[in-house]
Amino acid sequence: MPSMPEVTYEVLALRYAVFTDRYHHQNFILPPDDHMSPDPMDFYIFAIRGNGHTIVMDTGFTLESGLRRGREILRTPAQALLDAGIDPAEVKDVVLTHMHWDHAGGMPWFPKATFHIQAAEMGYCTGGCMCEPFLRRPYDLGDVQEALAALYSDRMKVYDGTAEIAPGITLHLIGGHSGGIQSIRVPTKRGWVVLAGDATHYWRNIRLRNPFPVVYDVGRMLKGFEIINSLADGPDHVIPGHDPLILTSFKPLNGNKEIVQLDLPPIG
Ligand SMILES: [Zn+2]
Numbered sequence: 304m305p306s307m308p309e310v311t312y313e314v315l316a317l318r319y320a321v322f323t324d325r326y327h328h329q330n331f332i333l334p335p336d337d338h339m340s341p342d343p344m345d346f347y348i349f350a351i352r353g354n355g356h357t358i359v360m361d362t363g364f365t366l367e368s369g370l371r372r373g374r375e376i377l378r379t380p381a382q383a384l385l386d387a388g389i390d391p392a393e394v395k396d397v398v399l400t401h402m403h404w405d406h407a408g409g410m411p412w413f414p415k416a417t418f419h420i421q422a423a424e425m426g427y428c429t430g431g432c433m434c435e436p437f438l439r440r441p442y443d444l445g446d447v448q449e450a451l452a453a454l455y456s457d458r459m460k461v462y463d464g465t466a467e468i469a470p471g472i473t474l475h476l477i478g479g480h481s482g483g484i485q486s487i488r489v490p491t492k493r494g495w496v497v498l499a500g501d502a503t504h505y506w507r508n509i510r511l512r513n514p515f516p517v518v519y520d521v522g523r524m525l526k527g528f529e530i531i532n533s534l535a536d537g538p539d540h541v542i543p544g545h546d547p548l549i550l551t552s553f554k555p556l557n558g559n560k561e562i563v564q565l566d567l568p569p570i571g
């Protein structure tokens with residue numbers, strides 16, 4: 304673990320959608336005993352700001368995609384960012400953890416952004432694995448086309464593994480959930496925080512070593528849990544991608560209960 308750099312950042316989780324009609328067994332490969340108990344999923348985008356940088360992690364999905372896939376959108380991800388004082392039209396850097404529909408569906412909201420992605424993810428979502436409907440299901444062709452358009456217009460940076468995108472902020476190739484999912488590590492006042500994204504959907508996936516069932520490579524997903532833990536300063540410094548507990552575990556930003564501050568210690 305490197306020592307903390309001088310710079311630290313504010314880190315926000317912004318909830319924009321929910322999926323309430325969901326049950327325990329849908330979130331774990333090893334079904335728990337109470338497999339039909341309700342186990343809802345939340346949808347977030349994340350923002351990092353400070354030291355002259357504003358970085359958004361993932362772009363969410365549109366109202367149309369949510370309707371098509373049965374997820375209830377509370378407000379667009381673009382509106383969620385505006386509520387936090389971030390204008391998506393002016394954001395310069397967007398990290399795409401991976402190209403799944405609920406993460407890459409909002410690229411047009413960021414017309415000035417450079418998109419940061421792993422080569423393994425671009426290769427995966429445009430390669431032979433997409434011949435398999437099971438693996439293709441979480442992807443939308445329009446999002447992949449949007450990413451290719453960004454690539455062909457010098458608006459994409461493509462990485463092979465670890466990369467620093469702002470002082471102290473690094474991307475880390477994890478894999479497992481998809482061919483090239485990446486997580487972000489951020490220095491904060493409370494230590495190293497890792498925005499895991501879908502490398503662990505819930506805290507229970509990583510803590511119980513019980514993976515989420517949407518997966519390309521279970522072995523890499525389990526190895527990814529180890530990588531994420533090694534990058535973070537503690538279990539509470541690992542932030543999962545879809546866990547409703549995020550909203551109740553951290554302090555709301557300016558009283559807005561849909562946006563919480565991950566750079567501050569957990570509450571309660
Ligand atoms: Zn995903």
Ligand SMILES: [Zn+2]
Pocket residue numbers: 403405406501544545
């Ligand atoms: Zn997801």
